[in-house]
Every structure is written in structure tokens, then in C-alpha cells.
Amino acid sequence: MPHVSAARYGKDNVRVYKVHRDQSTGVQTVAEMTVCCLLEGDIETSYTKADNSVVVATDSVKNTIYLLAKQNPVTPPEYFASLLGSHFIKKYSHIHAAHVKIITHHWDRMTIDGKPHPHSFVKNAGETRNVEATISRKDGISITSSIVGLSVLKSTGSAFHGFVRDEYTTLPEVWDRILSTDVDAGWTWKKFSTHEAVKASVGKFDKAWEAARDITLKRFATDDSASVQATMYKMSEDILAAVPETETVTYALPNKHYFELDLSWHKGIKNLGTDAEVYVPQSGPNGLIKCSVSRGDQPIKSKL
Numbered sequence: 001m002p003h004v005s006a007a008r009y010g011k012d013n014v015r016v017y018k019v020h021r022d023q024s025t026g027v028q029t030v031a032e033m034t035v036c037c038l039l040e041g042d043i044e045t046s047y048t049k050a051d052n053s054v055v056v057a058t059d060s061v062k063n064t065i066y067l068l069a070k071q072n073p074v075t076p077p078e079y080f081a082s083l084l085g086s087h088f089i090k091k092y093s094h095i096h097a098a099h100v101k102i103i104t105h106h107w108d109r110m111t112i113d114g115k116p117h118p119h120s121f122v123k124n125a126g127e128t129r130n131v132e133a134t135i136s137r138k139d140g141i142s143i144t145s146s147i148v149g150l151s152v153l154k155s156t157g158s159a160f161h162g163f164v165r166d167e168y169t170t171l172p173e174v175w176d177r178i179l180s181t182d183v184d185a186g187w188t189w190k191k192f193s194t195h196e197a198v199k200a201s202v203g204k205f206d207k208a209w210e211a212a213r214d215i216t217l218k219r220f221a222t223d224d225s226a227s228v229q230a231t232m233y234k235m236s237e238d239i240l241a242a243v244p245e246t247e248t249v250t251y252a253l254p255n256k257h258y259f260e261l262d263l264s265w266h267k268g269i270k271n272l273g274t275d276a277e278v279y280v281p282q283s284g285p286n287g288l289i290k291c292s293v294s295r296g297d298q299p300i301k302s303k304l
């Protein structure tokens, strides 16, 4: 007899906007997020025996997200994710874990005539601040915060040479190249025992996000990069040092290639090597380089 070896369900793509109106100053502050909330627990009979008595409807999950957003702060997203997940394991004794993902969209306050505008915002499209949290009756609360879709480019200060050369290799070694990527950088917090512990750390989440973003940009700009791998490792080390409450830092960086273009067919125009000025940005294929860097000096155990 087969059995349900894993199951979770809930609502995805729940879009929420919340405004805070400061009555004394007239300044309004907005937050927009997309929430996914999936539940796990003693729910296998809903799959195997059509037993809906164990099902908290996904519609109710959606309603709960809106209600808790009305009744509580939705920022920082780590706090709201923990609050939301904790609600489900407290309210329903047969639900043992909630998996919450929050994508926060950046609405930056407009500066008009040199002054911050009280109620107008511009979207910093592309980049989001994400949180993935698992709130578990047995294992406490694990939270990973991340920066996703931060697009960066440097026009020099990057090299790539000394790599394996064999009968499969066509890539020339370079001592000066364009480096461009869309940063996906995550940091996993040491486990929290309860939502109260998350609440006690509430001041740390925005600071960690700012530190991770600043470190990523500074290392990207200033590192004399030997490779994506070497630069992302330095970024990871810096974040672990700057945010002592984190356990692991993870980067996933596409290497977005810009190819040189030979224009010598037209009157011998020089556009290669040190003469290169016009390049062709590639949409794919792209390199994809990932790493997780954790505290301590334990080596990777298996060689796969």
C-alpha cells in the first residue's frame, strides 16, 4: 500500500497592501507583500480517505492572513511570518507546522523638490526582500531572510583565468571583464524557540537586511574579483561577521555574460580586447554559481 510521505497545502500569491497613517504629521507609510502560507500536520486522511474534517480551507488561510495583517504590524516581514505561522499551530492542534514565504515589494518614498513626500512612492522594481519561515510545534521557528533580484554590473575590476583547460575548453582567460549578476543572497537565523523570541529580536531584522545589502554592494564594487565564486565567499564571510545571530549565508549568482563584438569587417574598426567598447549582452545561457557558508570550520563531509 502506498502512503502519503509528505503533504502540505495552503494559499499562495496572497497579495496584501497595508497603509499606516500618522495622524499627527499626515505622513503615510505603505507596505506591499505577496504571501504564501502552507500547512502541515495530521492531514493525510484528507488525501487518502477524502476526509475534509482535517482541512482548514485554503480560503480560511487567506482570510487569516488579511485579518492578522489588520490586527498586527506587517513589518519587519520576519515578525509577520512568525506571527502568522504561530497562529496556525496554536489554533489547530492537528496542524504541526506552517511554512510561510513573504515577498516584500519596495515602495520607496518619493523625493519631490528635495523633500520626502508624505504619501507618494516609487517602486524599486526587480528587487524584493524575502522571508521564508517554518514554524514548527516540535522544532521551533527557523527563518531565512533574503535579498532577491538586486541587479548589479561592474565594467572592470573582474578577471577569470587559471581554470581547467582541456579538449572541452574554448573560453579564453581574461584579466579584465564585465561582471554582472542578479543577487540572490540569503541569511539563516539561529533557530528561535517561540514567536516571543522572534518578537524580542524584532529590531535586528531590518538592520541585518541593510548590512547584507551594503556588504553585497561594497564587496561587488571594490573586490578585485578573481571569480564569482571568490567574490561571493567574501560577501558571505562579511555577513556572518556583521550579523552574529546568523548561522549560514547563501548566495546564488547568475553570471550574466557580455560578449565582445568583432567590428573589423567595417573599415577595420577595432572593438576587441583593450579596444572593446560595444558589447552584446547575453540573455542566456548564463553561468549560475551558488554557495552556502556556515560558521565553524567543518569541511564538506562527502565528495558526493
Ligand SMILES: O=c1[nH]c(=O)c2[nH]c(=O)[nH]c2[nH]1
Residues within 6 Å of the ligand: 160, 171, 226, 227, 228, 229, 255, 287, 289
Ligand atoms: O567567475 C566565473 N566563474 C566560473 O565558474 C566561470 N565559468 C565561466 O565560463 N566563466 C566563469 N566565471
